[in-house]
Amino acid sequence: MSRAKFLLASAGLLALVTARPVSAQQATPSAREIMEKNFFVTKVTMLHVDLTMTLINNRGQRRERRNTTIVKLQPNGIDSKFLVRFSEPPDVAGTGLLQVEHSDGDDDLWIYLPALRKARRLVASNKKDSFAGSDFSYADIAIPKVDAYRHTLKGTEQVDGMTCWVIESTPASDAVRSNNGYSRKVTWVRTDNFLETKVEYYDLANRHLKTQRVAQHQAVASQAGKWFALEREMTNHQTGHRTLIVAARLDGTRPVRDDVFSVRTLERP
Numbered sequence: 485m486s487r488a489k490f491l492l493a494s495a496g497l498l499a500l501v502t503a504r505p506v507s508a509q510q511a512t513p514s515a516r517e518i519m520e521k522n523f524f525v526t527k528v529t530m531l532h533v534d535l536t537m538t539l540i541n542n543r544g545q546r547r548e549r550r551n552t553t554i555v556k557l558q559p560n561g562i563d564s565k566f567l568v569r570f571s572e573p574p575d576v577a578g579t580g581l582l583q584v585e586h587s588d589g590d591d592d593l594w595i596y597l598p599a600l601r602k603a604r605r606l607v608a609s610n611k612k613d614s615f616a617g618s619d620f621s622y623a624d625i626a627i628p629k630v631d632a633y634r635h636t637l638k639g640t641e642q643v644d645g646m647t648c649w650v651i652e653s654t655p656a657s658d659a660v661r662s663n664n665g666y667s668r669k670v671t672w673v674r675t676d677n678f679l680e681t682k683v684e685y686y687d688l689a690n691r692h693l694k695t696q697r698v699a700q701h702q703a704v705a706s707q708a709g710k711w712f713a714l715e716r717e718m719t720n721h722q723t724g725h726r727t728l729i730v731a732a733r734l735d736g737t738r739p740v741r742d743d744v745f746s747v748r749t750l751e752r753p
Contacts, residue, residue, distance in 0.1 A: 515649075515651050516635050518651060519635050519653070521678040522679065522680055523629075525677065526679070526711055527562070527564065528557065529707050530557070531556075532552065532553075532734075532735040532738050533553050533731050534551075534731065534733040535550065536549070536730050537549040537550070537618060538729075539619075539727055540725065540726045540727070540728065541724070542723065542725060547573075548573070549573065549576055552568075553566065553567070554566070554744060554745075562585075564585050565582075565585070566582070566625070566626065567581070567745055568581040568582075579597055579598065580596040580750045581595050581622075582595075582596075582746075582747065583625065585626065592605070593610070593611075594606065594747055594750055596750045596751055603751050608663045611663045612664055618727040619718040619720045619726055621664075621665065623663070623665070631656060632655070633653035634653065635653050637649060637650070646675075646676070646681060647674070648682075650672055651670070651671045652669070665688065667690045668690070669683060669685050671683045679711055681697070682695065682696065683695070692721055694718055695718070696718045697719075699713065699716075700715045705737055714731040714734070715729070715731070
């Protein structure tokens with residue numbers, strides 16, 4: 485090969501390597517690559533957020549619950565820690581949740597109920613249980629590990645005016661299927677920033693169980709490329725019940741100490 489041809493070939497290879505991951509000229513990423521980017525785009529370094537959770541029954545009656553959630557990314561850049569503490573109304577005030585993710589095994593999950601005055605550790609099979617009486621399960625609170633599911637790209641669709649990849653995900657093992665309580669999920673992931681806008685959940689009999697709608701994504705201050713959804717709504721189609729979670733305040737700059745994520749802190753009044 486002549487020197488001119490070699491330089492031309494090298495330039496072409498460099499262009500392929502350094503090209504942006506999302507481009508009209510490039511091939512569509514694989515389903516797993518899409519879900520991996522969806523996983524990491526929400527992995528904030530640290531975050532304090534005030535949330536209002538509204539429970540709405542099939543007659544339209546509403547109950548509000550407020551909590552503060554603290555999140556911190558662990559040193560491996562994959563696993564997060566979550567501490568959730570409810571402050572209102574009085575009958576749930578003090579109730580808390582602590583979750584420590586482990587990419588190489590089961591997550592640690594504790595719940596604290598003031599009436600019991602002691603944190604209770606939940607097992608993997610509890611992940612399909614309701615979180616604080618809402619339509620979100622413990623498994624829905626954090627985006628699951630990418631390889632916990634097998635992913636298939638079904639095409640693209642428009643959701644709320646945005647082009648989205650449609651990804652069908654099925655449990656990679658019987659344990660994931662049993663613990664999470666889903667036979668499959670379908671996720672609509674935006675092609676511009678890899679954020680999900682809608683997720684459908686199917687029960688173990690493959691009946692449509694729930695739909696989550698996600699809106700008002702906000703870039704987290706001082707954390708490049710990281711996003712947080714200010715609004716999530718989960719509808720249970722089998723009961724007619726739904727839950728709306730809205731973020732009122734977002735702070736991605738306040739430092740978070742590691743000792744915040746401990747059972748001792750969870751049990752503290």
